[in-house]
Amino acid sequence: MDSFDFIVVGAGSAGSVLASRLTEDADITVALVEAGGPASDPAIADPLAWPRLQGTAIDWQYSTVPQAGTAGRVHAWPRGRVIGGSSAMNAMAHVRGAPADFDAWARDGCAGWGFADLFPYFLRSETWPLAPSPYHGRSGPVRLMTPSDPHPVARCFMAAAAELGLEPTGEHNGPRMAGPTLNTLAIVEGRRQSVADAYLTPALGRPNLTVLDRAVVVELLTVPGPRCTGVATKRGGKVRAIRAERAVILAAGTIGTPLILLRSGIGPAADLRKIGITVRLDLPGVGANLHDHLLSGGNVYRARRPVPVSKYQHSESLLYIERSAGAAPELTLACVAAPVVTEAFAAPPFGSAYTIMAGFGHPRSRGTLRLASADARAAPLIDPNYLAESHDREMFLEALDWAQAIGAARALDDWREGELLPGPGCTAAADRLAFLERAAYTHHHPVGTCRMGAGEAAVVGPDLALRGFEGLYVADASVVPRITTGPVNAAIVAIAERASDLFRGRKPLAPCHPAGN
Ligand SMILES: Cc1cc2nc3c(=O)[nH]c(=O)nc-3n(C[C@H](O)[C@H](O)[C@H](O)COP(=O)(O)OP(=O)(O)OC[C@H]3O[C@@H](n4cnc5c(N)ncnc54)[C@H](O)[C@@H]3O)c2cc1C
The missing domain is CATH 3.50.50.60 (FAD/NAD(P)-binding domain)
Structure with missing residues (x-):
């Protein structure tokens, strides 16, 4: 042996x-x-191709059991x-x-x-590429970057958040996590660095x-x-x-x-x-x-003009929002330069829409992973028990409120033709929750x-x-x-x-x- x-x-x-x-x-x-x-598939190295890797030979392709908290959907x-x-x-x-x-x-x-x-x-x-800072490593294996030519929708998204009083921050891993800023990414010379x-x-x-x-x-x-x-x-x-x-x-x-x-x-x-x-x-x-973590597919907006393809990985800005001082930020918004919808909704054409995904940081719902049988070939029973706790539903709704407020802000006027999802008619709390249950995605x-x-x-x-x-x-x-x-x-x-x-x-x-x- x-x-x-x-x-x-x-x-x-x-x-x-x-x-x-x-x-x-x-x-x-x-x-x-x-x-x-x-990792021989060339798509692995291409930062834009990451969503396409799902369901391929390099993916275990697990799925959850039907989730009562997300309209019985399988994720x-x-x-x-x-x-x-x-x-x-x-x-x-x-x-x-x-x-x-x-x-x-x-x-x-x-x-x-x-x-x-x-x-x-x-x-x-990590190796931080910008000016030396006490918050960042200088010579570690993971080489980081921040977008030098950010997507115009991401720029307007950050400006919209600032317009609503969310103070911009320099970087999510710096002195203050909360606030609009660009994503820090593990991309080196245009290629993914796993x-x-x-x-x-x-x-x-x-x-x-x-x-x-x-x-x-x-x-x-x-x-x-x-x-x-x-x-x-x-x-x-x-x-x-x-x-x-x-x-x-x-x-x-x-x-x-x-x-x-x-x-x-x-x-x-x-x-x-x-x-x-x-x-x-x-x-x-x-x-x-x-x-x-969950994120919602939508709040989706139809754009006034073609949305250019991201030069990085589609999602160049994440925004964390604090609910109470001193605690970890609770709400997460992700600006995506593409329409993102679950299987429950029809997707508008790529290039015609952008998305502000909404999520929350500290779910209280807890689930289980179990074996279905002793047969190693049997798929496991994966039950994250999504949105079982009322806290999680409340945080999800609050994150959606923020997404829509930012999406409607003046700084995005030049891009916004109209809101597609959940749409202007979706105002009652029960309808909004029903939307989120159908729009919820794993944040992976x-x-x-x-x-x-x-x-x-x-x-x-x-x-x-x-x-x-x-x-x-x-x-x-x-x-x-x-x-x-x-x-x-x-x-x-x-x-x-x-x-x-x-x-x-x-x-x-x-x-x-x-x-x-
Ligand atoms: C689509 C997607 C997007 C994500 N986006 C981000 C992101 O932008 N930023 C971020 O911070 N995180 C992201 N994550 C999450 C992050 O990548 C993972 O949380 C992290 O990689 C987990 O690391 P790990 O070492 O625990 O497991 P993994 O990296 O999954 O490694 C486990 C390894 O074990 C191997 N393995 C499993 N079972 C066996 C077995 N029986 N025998 C031999 N080998 C086995 C697997 O093949 C795999 O290579 C994302 C994840 C996914 C899937």
């Missing part, structure tokens, strides 16, 4: 960071096991199945989240994961790193203790066992990681027994705490199915070790106990950066705060 110090499962955002950082130590051997293949949940994982098909927005988000984690049983703990890792992960491009590609020549692509981890190998000793992989119909001398690190993402655990008999015992899986560890938190940020924390609901502790098991760790989006404000990829990279120090046995970087924050 092949043997390595560490087996990292999944070459996505977190796995790419982990494999790269761990193998900086020449005496640590790592096998990185990834179900997908290399497609794309996830990357390729070197780079979801960072090879995402929208490239680089948003850390609000300091208060991470501080809440630390207060809630995740010692060592507050904002000051993660801030040095945000810095270590986390694999940033971290893994430069490490590929290392003799202590073995990448096994197109290999699906079907099960964890365990011995009584209980202790994890390795993984069973399947590649082209052949099953192969790989041994981990030190640990297996699951970085297969919010869906992939709990699926591996559940299929290995680690999870809620009653559920597993019901479908005939032998229980190795009763761990109720596996697959629980599933949550996600599912997290939480192996939550970090303390107590029975936690799957891993602050050391990221699986509770009740030796030799098994989780470090990816599934450990996020409560979602951060805005897109989550930058936070996943920072989590993996800090995790890599823990796994290497290094002292974590000293906590620090940017000046004045």
